Amino acid sequence: MEFGLTKKQELFIELFEKFAQEEVKPIAAEVDEEEKFPEETVEKLQKYGFMGIPFPKEYGGAGATDLEYAICVETLSKYCATTGVIVSAHTSLCASPIYMFGTEEQKQKYLRPLIDGSKIGAFGLTEPNAGTDASGQQTFAVLDGNEYVLNGSKIFITNGGKADTYIIIAMTDKSKGTKGISAFIVEATTPGFSIGKKELKLGIRGSATTELIMKDCRVPKENLLGKEGEGFKIAMKTLDGGRIGIAAQALGIAQGAIDETITYVKERKQFGRPIAAFQNTQFQLADMQTKVDAARLLVYRAAWNKSQGLPYSKEAAMAKLFASETAMEVTTKAVQLFGGYGYTREYPVERMMRDAKITEIYEGTSEVQRMVVSAAMLK
């Protein structure tokens, strides 16, 4: 058994850290405060190859693995969870399903620009009446000649309006239930495709979260991802991988809050000594870091399993469940240790606490993760 990182992975961490500290951290508060999608940061992420880490070089990817990808999302999220989820949604929810299920032609046409850094991706599954229960899809796709005609809408879509390429899940045969669901690659410029309402959120406020509207949106037949009826399977597989990204995001948020807290408690004085000298502070920190380390081991295991071609569905669900709940707990404790200052926007921990909450919700709530884990245990 081997727990250490390789020299190569250490170099990746050095890159991610340096980039995050110099390019991400300085604008994190502004991104949150102004609900600003960090366009310029994304351009740099593209330039330095952050948008295609786990894909082979033949498609313009970095040729690294899901583990380096998870560490990337973790490190970005230490400083800005918005930036973390932009990379995660793009990589796991859009590039990844095309890589896993796309034809060679689709990979050349859609995957390559996504991962060599010219385009951004997003994924549309959730609908007003189809959240955790994805089978209730009310977006329909009907084959008409050489085109599928899509009608319906999606909500809460990360990177909505900013993405060039969308994976859209739609019903092609309602009579077959989940077996009648299909996946499509839809370009943002397709006539009939439009962006609806932008959500105002508690956290990850710089991330674009929008409604997608498809009204007689005609997509070429060859943009069907996988086969007709495979959409549900594709969506579930995609989410399995996506959970590694969100788990890594939660992990990063939690670690970021601890790092901020350590700096603060050494400097902040009460009753004549730094609050780090009080046992309550010490014990709280010990508990926080222990949980975060446990979360990290779960996240890295899930990513490693995926990179090795081993089963990872249960592992990813466990990682996301534990990392997201840890993030919520740790950021709440961090705010408490900061006291009144922690509640203000002068320090980043209140933002981290707000950002942490979404990790327990999106790409499968904690309850869904428990379903996935227990189902794997009881089958």
Place this chain on the structure above:
Amino acid sequence: MYKIEEAKDYFVFVEQRDGKIMDVALELIGEATKLVKETDGYKVVGILLGSDIKDLAQEAIAYGCDKVIVVDDVHLKTYVPEPYTKCMAQIIEEFKPDGLFIGATSLGRDLGPRVAARIKTGLTADATLIQVDPEKEGNKLLWVTRPAFGGNLFGTIICPDFRPQTATIRPGVLEKNQPDTNRKGEVINFDVELSDADVNYEILDIVQRIAEGIDITKADILVSGGRGVGGPEGFKVLEECAKELDAVVSGSRAAVDAGWIEKAKQVGQTGKTVRPLVYIACGISGAVQHVAGMDKADLIIAINKDKYAPIFDVAHIGIVGDLFTVLPELTSELKNIKK
């Protein structure tokens, strides 16, 4: 090149630019006049290179040179490494100095290494202290001390087997002598054959630098004001003091938020992190976010009315008092010194 026993005298590279001797050269001459007292009859010898600079030899003598070797040649008008190196190498070969001191300017730190490499001798960079055989070992060896690692560690370097013992010395550290215009010395005009071929790069233009916006992270001394300064008027008191110290004025978040000083000059976690040689905190309470941006300063002086202000926990010198009485006193004392 020559034997150690043959070596004698301390030579100073009298750097001049546009016909004006650099202060550091005068400082080195001053130091050399002290060092020769610890030798049996060494002289202070200046090396003056340039074009149309003969008049400067007397100035070097006034500041303490016993002898000045002058190469006056049109090829030396503006500094180019090769012709200067050629002159230095020939002078060293001819006159066999025991020690050679060069100002650690951006010119001296270019010339020194090239010369030392050509004649094969040891060169100590950017020194702040020169001593002659301080432990009386009877060898006249120069002990040259230089700071490293940001001034936290010092190394004393010797060059036992090669001559001249060469060092570049940091400007502003050593003291120059009072000039004595009646002082007599020898001027030696030395010929070095220089041609256009020696000038191995071409200077197309010389562009004087226009003063740029002030960057508080590059300042050696910062006079910083906080809430206690009370308003933009208060900052004028800081500015007057800063002027005497060649310092830059900065501020805390409270002062910036109040609009008394611009954001670019804010020190602290949400501003800039600074590590000047001296940080004078005036009316700054010392909130954590401020201290995080300045606690690496070499010397922290805090002036605050509140003796319990947390700034005193990081200060090296804590002055409990009103900045509006302490600073003007400081300003006037600095003015007196300059006179």
Place this chain on the structure above:
Amino acid sequence: MNIVCLLKQVPDTTEIKINFETGTLIRDGVKSIMNPDDRAGLEEALKIKDVNNAKVTVITMGPPQAEIMLKEAIAMGADEAILVSDGRFAGADTWATSSTLAGVLEKVDYDIIIAGRQAIDGDTAQVGPQTAEKLKIPHVTYVEKIEEVHDDYLIVHRQFEDSYHLVKVETPCLLTTLTEMNKPRYMSTYGIVDAYDHDIIKWNLDDIVVDPSNIGLAGSPTKVRKTFTKEASKKADLFEGSPKEAAHLIVDELHKRNLV
């Protein structure tokens, strides 16, 4: 066009602490980094490569651990890397270091050699010009901008305290570069993968052209006689005297530090 960058791996001196009792540096846990002036030089080389047909080779003389820095250079975009490592090089001063580097460069094709102005652990700024002297090529130090690159000459800005010289220098030549001249690019993710698919060339004394008496401690004209640290600064007591006395106290302290 062949560009060679000389790089040095240095301890991150901003992290170094001093043990005032023993007068030594505490290096434990201090990261090793690519020297900042050298990194700026590498960036300049890569900028030239971005628009010209150039090959960038990075060379370092150092312990085997310096390999990671060369991997980093490749991950930033360098084409080739040579690690020159030999116990016999240990203890070298700038004279011996420049002899060694010149001995390496005798075996490498170059049009432009770029070195950082100075290393943050030694601050000497001597290795660049001394290497140029030993190769008998012109040098320009304190380069703050590379204005033009031509096949047989360069035009650069040579910084002085109050001005700059616009210098035209023929190749081959050696430049030393300043940290403030650019913001070096990051490594890229694909670059890191490349770096680990790429072998670093490893040389020792026997692979280079140098007189062995000119290297290492024995080949160094300067010797370190002693090292010491400044005294630990301790928190002073609060001063509650008159403003005049306070001003005097401050001036005294500044005077001790040669600041007034």
